[in-house]
Each structure stands twice: as C-alpha cells, then as structure tokens.
Amino acid sequence: MTDDAHFTQNSAANHSAVGIQAESVHNSQVYLVHPEASPQEKYTVGVRFLEDGVPSRARTMISDAIAHGYDSAEVRFHWVLAMLSKRAYHDLGAEELQQLYRASELLRTYADGEWKTALHVAFELLALLNDTDGGTGPVLKRLQGLPPGQRDPILHHLDLVLTGGMKDSLWAESRDLAEAARFGNYRVQRVWAYFEPDPIGPRAQPPRANTSSVAPAGLEARAVLFVVATGFLWISAMAADPAAAVVELLVALGTGFGAARSGRQWWYQDHQLKATNDECPSPQTGSPGFAGDGFTARVRHSFDHYFSTRVPTGLASHQWLDQTADLRNRLVAEIALVYRESRISVDRVNWLIRYLAQDARDHYTKGTLSDPRDQYRTPAATKALCVVALTALGITEMALAVTVTSTAGPSRILLTVLALAGAVWAGRAVALSWLHVRGEERRLAEETQEYHERLAARRIAYQNWKTFLDTTRPSELEMETWLTCDKTLFVDEALSHYRLTWREIITHTILMTPARPYKRGRVKGGPWRYSRYSFHLFLVTQDGVREISTEFDFADAKRTSGQRSNYRFDALSSVHVTERANAGYDLELVLTNGPARNICIKDADTYQLTPEENAQEISEINLSAAGFTHTFRLLEGIAADGKGWLERNNPNSPPPFLPAD
Template sequence: MNGSDTFNTAEPGSTVGAQVGQMHNSQIYVVGPDEPPEREYEVGCHYLADGVPSKAREHLERARARGFEGPEVLFHQALALLSKRSYRDLTKEDKAVLANLSVRGVSVSRDGWRRGLGVVFTLLSCVDGSNGDTGAAVAELEALPATQRDLILRHLDLVLTGGMKQSVWHRVRENAKEARFSNDRVNRVWAYFEAEPAGPRTEHPKPYSISGRDFFGGLLLAAASLFPVAIMTGSALSQGSLTALLACLTMLVFGPVAGWHVASWHHRHRRRLALAHAYGYGRSPSPPPKGGFAEQVEREFDHYFAKYAPDPLTRNAWSERTKGVRRCLRDEVVRIYRETGVEADQVKWLIRFLVRDVRKRLRTGQPVEPEEIHRVDSALKLRCAVLCLFTAAATTAVVGIALQQAPVSTAGCLLFTVIAARFAVPLWLRIHSERRRFGEESQERKAVDAARKAEYERWRNKLGRLRPHEDEMEAWLSADKTLILEETLMSHRLVWHEIVAHAFLPTPKRPCRSAHVSKGPWRYSRYEIRVFLVTEEGVREATAVLDFSRSRWRTTSRKNYRFDAVSSVQVEIASTRRYTLNITLNNGPSESIVVSEAPNLDAVVDEESQSEAPDINLETAGFSHTLRVLEGIAAEGKPWFGRAVEPPSADPSDPPAAA
C-alpha cells in the first residue's frame, strides 16, 4: 500500500517505488495464557537468537517467576542481559540481576550450561574493574563445548574488548565465515521476502443471459414458424407424387441437421468475437489508474512476459504476439482480486503461472488467439454449405408443389413463416449459443481451477520449505557484520588492542525488499552498514552497502575525525515508525541517518504489536549502544572513554532522547 510518508533515501536522482513490505504469520513469539513456563523460556530463546534481547529478557524472567529454573535458563538470561550491549550500557538493575544469577549459578555441577555461565562471569570480571585474569578467562572460554562457546562469542561481542577481543577474534572470524553461506543461504533468502500467496481464484462464467420469458417467446415463435411449414408440407404431400414425398423427406431430414451446423458455426463466431473483445481488439482500452492495483498487476505481467520470452532474439515479436492475451489475463486477475485487500505481490505466483502457460501453449502449437481458439474448421463450413444447399433445394421444391395445390394458402403460410423466422432464428441461435457457452465455460473453469490450486499448493509448499527462520536471518546478518568489521579493521590497519569501543548501525538501503514475522523485527534485502571504531586518537567510520540476499558488500565511504570534531548527536522521532539519527561535525555538514522505519503494511497487526515494533527494530539494529557511544563522544569526547561510567537506571524500552 502506498503511504503519505513514503520517502527516498537512495542516491540523488534515483527513484524509489512504493515503500511496502511483507508480514508473515508466525507463532514463534506467541505465548498462550494457559501454556506452561517452558513455553515462556522457549519464546525467550527465540527472541535472543533472533536479535531482540529485551524481549528475550521479559520472557526469561517470566519463565523463572513461574518456577522454571535451571542452569540453561540462567545462562540464557545472562546472555540476554549482555547481548548487543557493552558493559557501560548496563544499568544498576542489570548488574544486580547479574549478581543474583552469579550466586544462583554456584554449584558443584559442571554441565555445559553451568560451565558456560561461569565463563560469562569470569569474562565480566576482566572488564568491570575486578582485574580478572584475561588469559585464564579466554582459556576457559576456548575449553567450553561449541554450543555454549559460540553463544558467548556472539552475544558478548560488545562486552569483549582490547586484548581479550584479540584473543578470541580468530574464532569469531572463522565462525562468521562458516555461517555466512550456511544452510543454503543464497538459494533461500529470497523466499523470506516473498509475499504470502493469495488463495487461488477463478472467474465464474458470465450468468446465463436467457430468461424464462425469452425461452417462452422462442417457443411461440418456433411454433409460429413451423406450423405454416407443416401446412405447406401437407399441401405438397396431397399431390401424391414420389417427387413431393422425396422433397418433403429431404427437407425434414436435412433441415434440422443444417440448423445444428449453422448454430455451431454461429456459436463459435460469437465466442470468437467475445474473446477478441476481451483481448482488446477493435477498441482502445484505457490505461489503469496510476498507482492502483490494476497498474501494479499490469507491471508484473509486462515484467514476466518479458522475462519468460522464448527467445531473446524475438522478444519484440513475442511482446507483440502476446499483447492481446496479456491484456485479457491482466483484466481477469484484476477482476477476481480487486477490492479484496490482496496486494499485487500476493498474486505474482499466479501471474508467473499464467505467463508460463501462454509460453507453453505457443511452444506446443496450441491456440492462443481468438480466431485460433474458436476457429471454424473447413470441414464444418463444407458440411454446413452442403446441408444448407440440399435443404434450400428441397424447401424450394416443397413450396413449388404446394403452390400448385393451394396457391393462396401456401403464399400466406410462406409469408407468415418468413416473418416469424425473422425473429425466431436469431433468438434460437442466441439461446443455443448461451447454453453451450455456459456449459463450456463451466467445464473450462473446473480445469483452470484445478490447475491453479495445484500451482498454489506447489508454490506455498516451496516457500514453506525454503523460507529461512528468524534465527538464520539474524545469524547471516551477524556474520556479514563481523566480516565487514574485519575488512574495516584491515583497511584502517588497526588491531583490537587499539580499539576502545566499537559499534554497528545497520539501516535499510532503499530501494529494497522488506519483510518480518508477526511481533518480530523487520528484515531487508539491502542494508547500509556503518561501523564506528573508537581508538585513543579519534573515531574511524566506514560505511558498506550490503546485498543481503547474496552476502556481497562494497565499502562506499570512510571517515576519520577527532573526538572534538563531533558537535552534536540528535535523534529525531518523526513518527512512531521513523527514527532519524543526526550527527553534526564542527567542520562539516550534518549527516542524517534513517535508523528505523517500518514499511507501510501493518494495518492488520494489533495495536500492541504496532507500538512495540519501533523498539524491536531499534534494538535489532543495536541502536542503543551506538547512540550511547556517539553521545559520549559528543558530550565529553576522549575523557568519556577513560573512566568507568555508571549509567543511570533506565527503562530500556523508552525511546532514546536527543543529545
């Protein structure tokens, strides 16, 4: 759907289409009122794996409050408190919770989860001023089972700094390289951004247009036409000659057969004219309204007819050849899906299927054009001509003989028959054609409906099989960010010993495709990843444009500035859906970065989900930590990083304030 607040963040001069997105229904974040605390824990783990630690904390705390305890729960709760945050970002309440988890985690048991929890607190002791043994902490981390070790490396990414980060960086980097293309990423990511397909529909046949009054009138006209014929036939037979008998038999036998062939010819001609009208032949169809459903459907048909052209060398001929059928299919799709709340993206599966069917029919020599589909073959024309000739000759003989026997009555009957037939024949041709049309279209609809249902099930099953899970999407994005960070470190010739703090700011790069699951964060097919590296001398910033679908990126800019160069950092909240970060330098223009903006889609989402969406999107982007680093630079500069800052108690769900 188009919205009034659609904006363009692409390069100057580029064009961005309607800002839309897809929402997939999912139960992975839903906890029913009667479900056990284990379900709260499961949903909390889902949120943590999917990059939303604040929601993970809520569910894990509720699971513990309802009596679900254990080292695995404590381990995941500790990770949820530390994920996407540095030690500076922790509030007093957070540290109190960690202290409580540390006490509860004391046990002689040495299972992997409790060992992992112990390593988490050993690592924290190395960054909280307790002067822990960094070497011993890293050794304990390396000795952990892979499951716990990889979770700690992922979620304590911003906690580990300096030499400790350098010690584990090779492991982090190798994990990212392994995860980057894992689970057949390149062949599956596209399915995440595909719309949920709209159910198959077929157009019902036009209603039978012959009323009871028409049928009754046809019977009267038929009787009025045939009764005089019967009188003339009787008059001819009264002569008693063999010629009269043969003429009457010929007329009575060949007449109905000739009438059937004429009716068949007329029916096919009538259907051909109707299909030609649907193809737009003989008229000038008006273009669909701009920006509407019809225009979007037409654009998709044009795209796929061009994409599925049988031979690139004959693309223009293919486009011209299929102009009529393309218009007819477009109009049908628009009619059956318009005013139903269905978006054009949801019927792309049907459009592709229809285009492939046209290509298949042309390749196999099946008819496509109206004169081909409803062609009157030469055999029918010949039979019709011969039968009509015999009927006309026999009728002429019968009328001639009857005129000899009863000239006055025969002349009157002939005149009455001609007048009645003038109205009876067209009416009965229409009645016959309508009955056949309705029957044929009903049969065609059954075949079309079955084919579309089969294609719908095939496409839906394919999407269900290929569509990545949320944890896969987050793991792939995390791997890309890690490797972009590695490239940034190498380009600036920095090692972790020189890094005081680092931060990421991933934002959507328009134009791009977007989608999310219900109650989950938005994902994008293209990102703009900003990396901030804080050293003792200043800030290094690098920006990379990431093609998430292919895991390819290119660095578009690098900036270096001193601490005192940052004049101000401000967050502008234009609406509940759009957050913009404004960074102003003393010696340069301000930079506006749209951090979070949900596409205009969620009319069907409940009010609570809409209110949570901005916070979830900001947290998935790691915005709070990045904002805190930039605010510290703008407010105090280098001294801010030289001392341990105890942040005030705050509700992490509150929107960030302007600095």
C-alpha cells in the same frame, strides 16, 4: 530490474523518498505467543528472539517465563545473555545489575551440568571486567572448554561487554568462526528467497454465467403461432394433394435437420469468435484493462518481462512478443480481473505470470500453441451446407404453399399466405432462441471444463513454487548468523586499517541501517531484514571517535562504498532522533566543525500489521535489531560530556560486579 524469481518492477532511485523496491512479511508463527501460552512456550520464543538478534524482546519473554516459575540453569543462562546482548556494561542500570547479582545467588541452587557451568563462566567474565592483574587466564580457559553450544553464544552476545585484553584474547577465535560461517548453508544461492513474497493462491477466471435462463418476451406466443401455422399448412397440403404433401414433408424435414445442424455450429462459432475478439482489444482502445497505471499496468509489465525472458528456441525476443501479443492481452485481463480486489502487490502473483509464460513457451515448442480464434472459424463447407439446406427448405415451403393453393379459392389463398408468413416470422424467432440456448449450454460446458483444467494446472504450479520457496528460504537464525559474521569481519578490517587492538578501544558500537534502494522482508513479529545494508561502526579511543561506514549487498557481502571520519570528543555537539510518520526514524549527528549528518535508521512501515502484532513492539524490535539503543546512548553521552565522558566510562574501572560465591 532482475530476472527470473528475483524480478521486481520498482526501480526507485537511490536516496529516493522511499527507496523500497519490494517488501514482504512471511506468514510464520515463530515469534507469536498466545495470551494463554505456558511459561515454557514463552521461554522458547524468547530464546528464538535472542538467537535472531532481538535481545530486547528476549529479555521480556524470558523474564516473564521466570516470573511464572519456569527457571533452571539453562533458562538463566539465556536470560543473562539477553540482559547483556547488544549492550555495553555501562548501559546497565543499577536495578539491572542487582538483577544479575540476584541471579548469581541462585547459581548454587541449580543442578550440575553444562548449562550451570556455562552460566558460572558468564558471571566470572563479568567479574573480571575490572581486573587489571592479568587474572583472566583461568576463566578464559574455562570458556574455551565449554561446548560450542554455550561458548559461541557467550562470545556473540557479550561482544560489547568484553573489552580490552580479554577481548584481544578471544578475537582471533571470533574472527575465524565468522570467516568459516559467513557463506555457509549456501548463502549466496538462498538469500534472494527471504525477500521473495509469499505467493498468493491460484485462481482462474470462472465461466461466464448462463444468459439463456430467461426467455425473450413473447417467445411462447411465437412458438404457438409457429406450430399452428405450420400445422395448418401441412394439413391443408395433405387435403389438397397427399402424394405431393408427403414428398414435400420429407424434403422439409431433411433440409430442416441439415440446416439446424450446420446452422447451430456456424452460429455458435461465429458468436464465440466475436466474444474472443472482444477479449483482445487493441491497447489504443482505452479499455480499463489497458490502463497505464495501477495494478493492471504492473501485471502487464510482469507479463512482458517474463515472456521476453522465456523465448522458444529459434525465435528472437521481439518476435515472440509480437506473436503472443493477443495471448498476453487475454492473460493480463484475466489476472487483473481475478486478483484486483485482493489489494496485493503484483510480486505475489509473479509466480503465476512466470508459469503462464513458461507454459506458452512449452506449448509453442510442442506445436500446440494456437490462437483460440482459429478454433472458432467456421469451415466453408459448413457454411455452404447451411446455405444450401436453408435454400432448399425455402423452396420446399414455397412448393408446399403452391400445393395448398392449387385447388383453393381466393380466401383460402389469403389464409395460406398469412400462415406461411406467420410460420417464417415465428420460426425465425424460435430458431434464434433455440440456437442461443443450445449455444449457452455448450459454452458453459466448455468453459467449465477449461476452468477446472486451468485451475488444476495452476494449483500444481503454485504448490511446486511454494515448496521450492519454503525449502530455499533461509531461517531467521541463518539470516542473523550471516549478518553477525559480516559485522565481525567488518570490525576486524577496521581494526586492521587503523592498526588498533582491543586494548586501545574503550568501547565500540555498530549501527545497521537499510541502504537504498533495497528490498526488505520479515516474519510476523520479527525485525525487518534488508537486501542491502549500511554499517556504521563507531570506535571510541582515548583520542576520540573513529567512524567507518560501508554499504554492501547482503546476498554476497560485496561492498559498494565506504567512508571514514575521525572527530574529537568535543566535536560532536548534539545527537537527535527524528520520528517520521508510520514509525520511520532518522538519527542526526551535529558536529561543531561540519554539516549535520543524517542516518536513516528505518523507513516508514507501509505493510499493514496483522491483528496479532503490536505497532509499538514491532518498532522496538526493529530498533533493537539495528543496534540503535546502544549507539544512541553512546553518542548522546559523548555529545553531552565531551572529554568528560571518558572519566565516567573508564574501561579500567567499571562498576564492579561481584557475583555471589
């Protein structure tokens, strides 16, 4: 578990069934092409796929643009790179070689410029693959003379095509470029943001509905009874003793007003206090809000984490957690309620939980953090005033009854007693109903104001976090550039370890797979990228295959483990690919003198694809980005032919490519 923005609850063990600590798909449109998109738009997306390490999709998109009439030296240059990227020359079929030849015929039709020059150099490099007379010097000089915008892509995308002495001549520059760019653009400080999920929008618990809209049954009849009974008593008192009745009336009005004012405050605060206590039940109550699993449990885990890491000065973490237990209970209940129906990961809500933890700490520091129950505790003076006023009102009512009955007969006395009882009974019901109505009006007004204030503050926090993420998050090109640098330097270390030059390498391939446990992220329509990678490098020489594997953290490129294996051509007996549910893939290498080896190419997809995405295309994109196609073809060929594979793939006599003059 990590701190701050990198926090995640999942602590899946290494080599667990899934091993995915977190995953996110960013809402970007960089790879999405509408059906009515123009050829130029398709070409632009194709180039983006090429730059970001998905040449298979780049070939499709750029070829589609060319087929619809969008063609130029620049377009053909990127098409050639897409045809050759992450592929060895022997991977090209006869039809693809014919396509390259036809493209070379079109070279003379393009306008002169830097793109035409770069395209010509690319074709010259292909023509020199079977040159054994050392005539590569002039072409390499022309390659070096290209602007970086054309030279660097050629070096990158023709990595598996260029071999032997030609690659030896270019390797030092490739290595130097990788060393210079490996940690560029603040890689270490920014990579974490790529795996941070897009935050979900701010929400707050809305005010509870007004429950006073429906009057209790019989209230109107009781109100009429109260008016009639009270009127009878006052009229009777005025008839019996006007002077006493006036005094009693004035006293009753005064005490009644005092009782209503203090009683309303007491009643409202008492009911709000009970409601607040109900919102903060003990975790042992078995309330659904405190379930030990599911979304609520993950929300509670996040709150506990962020409150424990955002502690006011002068307090220990456990002290702060004890003081804020009720506050966290209320916030957990609110967040679990307002976001539960969205079926989202708590990672997308962590920005809000983090903000609420910081806000609580800031309020405590300013001395403004208080228990909401304190504001609903009724002062003793208010309670005393209400009791005194009600007592005085009761005495006044009794005095009024005495005044009425002082000169009345038995029947009048009975009627007075009944009127007094009816007034008290009906008056109590009317008073309680009035208190409820006024209390609901006040509560609704207060909660509405608090709701808008909370939501406004959370919107500001959301926008600040989203802006920070968008600014910090690396682009697809930056992620691919850093990954390419890591691959280049890893290959260079392997060559140094074995003391090999490219003249001694027949071919090579590198397979990039996720290293568990890991986080992964992608943009819509793009490949998964991982926080931890496993590199599997296969160097094929005359003596056999040398495999070097390592795991490393993508943020800082630190290695965590490594393995080296050597085996003869005839030791690799078979290669199998197993497709698991939901597009998971495993590569199995079976050796004649050892146990089978399984390499997880990609874990199953758990993220729901958007309507714009195609499951088959996304799967192909991920396999292409991992370097799977070339690796599988190479290992499958060696397993099938053994030593005979060398004869079919002699680096000194590849199928000739003769570009048109």
